[in-house]
Amino acid sequence: MGPSRGRRHFLLLTLLCGFGVILFRLVTLQVLQAAELTARADRQHQKTVTLEGARGTVTDRHGKVLAMNVEVPSIFGVPTSLDSPANAARSLSPVLHIRREEIEKKLRQDKHFVWLARKVEPEQGHRLEQLSIDGIGMVMEGRRFYPKGPLLSHVLGFVGMDGLGLEGLERRYESQLHGEKRLTILQRDALGRTVFPKGLREQVPATGQSLTLTIDEVIQYIAEKELEEAVDHAHAKSGTIIVLEPQSGGVLAMAVSPRFDPNAVASLTADRWRNRTLTDTYEPGSTMKLVVAAAALEEKVMMPGSMLFGENGRMSVANTTIHDHEKLGWMTFAQMIQKSSNIGAAKTGMLLGEQRLYRYLQAFGFGQRTDIDLPGEVAGLLKSPREWGRRSLASISMGQEVGVTPLQMVSAVSAIANDGVLMKPYVVSEVRDQKGQPVREILPQVKRRVVSPGTARTLTAIMEGVVTNGTGMKAAIPGFRVAGKTGTAQKVDPRTGAYSSALSIGSFVGFVPADAPRLAMIIVIDEPQGEAWGGVVAAPVFRRVGEQVLTYMGVPRDDQVKIAMLAR
């Protein structure tokens, strides 16, 4: 009995000790280490992912896609999981089009994760899947595509590798375009598969809003094609073109030559993608005479038939000499514009006086931003009369000593086409949500009246004369009444600080049809070689673009209207 009782006590004690150990372990796991172990279990069963909604699309006025996001593969490596970085690099090199040594160097790093290639073509992803290399993985990322290539590139801009808008509309409308970012926790099973997706709807982050532009891709194409041909033909440094709807201020086309492809900007510099239509100023030369003429007509300082003497091509102002391109004697005010007389413009400016001229220049929008919805716009250069020199009045009247952007100039001429009312130019007409419903409509905006309708019509008739009998005859479009003005401005030579005899800017600005304008357009050709007159290098572009665009828009020619009226 005795020994048996001792064994029982021993057994009981052993069991108690065993249970004590188990209890101690249980308390350690469940109480003391509970928080840490729970977190570790969560890390194994839960996966936190960042979901990002796609960036919104950009379409032209007819819904043609100009920019959109597509998910494409990005390739990464896990160097610590690789058996042979050399073998992996050998297999990957022909698929990713990256040198074998470069890939191998990345894979030999002492890291858990390295990017090998981001946002590659879907076909490359498929090929990589077939290779099935351990330690090489693939995630899908949104990549911005510009399916039309260089078309409208200076307006659209582009996004960076992280999907942020860096230039153009992509930058200006970044807050509307970017998709929603959201952290989501997914449950994983033992095989790493996702289970129980809770709240399916909540998991999907919202897509960015989409933009509808005032741009018409066909008009844009015509404008770019003709501008590029003109720049090539003149061996010019660059060129710009803007086509506006005068009544609304909506931009139909806006282009810079040379163009760039926003799908491949990595190797380009800012000089290439800058939207020069609104970031670069130039001395407009004779196109500025339109503003002087508008002011003179409005203030009744001049009438179309008022006589001016051309001083036979030479006139002294403030110890300097103003020249005309030909010896002109007596001429009417209308002829002065048509023949683009510097002396006539200077005399008109002097009759107006500093304050009145300055007021009209400001009213037409010079020296201030147009507030177009694009980034990088400059205000140009318009000094206040207090800073003007003795020659300034004459110089500004013929388009010197003043810096304007092509957008300011076409906007000002659009006001003449629009019966004297200046509109705010704009590019985005509508912002839509992910379901395609409009969330914001941008309507045409009146800035101010700059001249009376009567003055606008009188000036239009004078501008028609520029194209029928004056310096802009190469802008004439058969079957349409064209109103316009040529401009040729010498550039300042940066080495000498004086006007260069070799460097110039040729331009043409106008609208068509003159009696019921549908298009206002400016063409600026920078540093053309050979004959650099605006009437030679820029006016023909106006004709070619105008002819094609009016046909595309279905605007009947004058002779067709007459035929149709006779048929009635």
Next chain:
Amino acid sequence: MRAVAVTAGLCLVFVFVWERVDVVRLGYSIERLKTQKTLLLRERDQLQVKVSALTAPERIARVATDKLGLFPPQQGQLFIIHPQPDMPLVATPPVEQLRIARSMPIAGGAK
């Protein structure tokens, strides 16, 4: 009576287990469908980009001239026909349809 209660209890346990298993099965099924939807949407987007690139005016013009030998109509070869008799002959801009953002006093000039 006791047997009935036991049977009912077992049925309840069976229903509960079956429901849990089915929830897991449906979870996997939903995940599969989600993946399929994502792939289809991705394919749709890729096709949309292709359609957009193929319909670019630049490409159409190149195909029309280089492959098909077409060229733009010359002067006098194109007539715009207005099929409706009441349609205006002179193209006027749609000023009356134009909505302006805000009405501003535009009576005065730059004076």
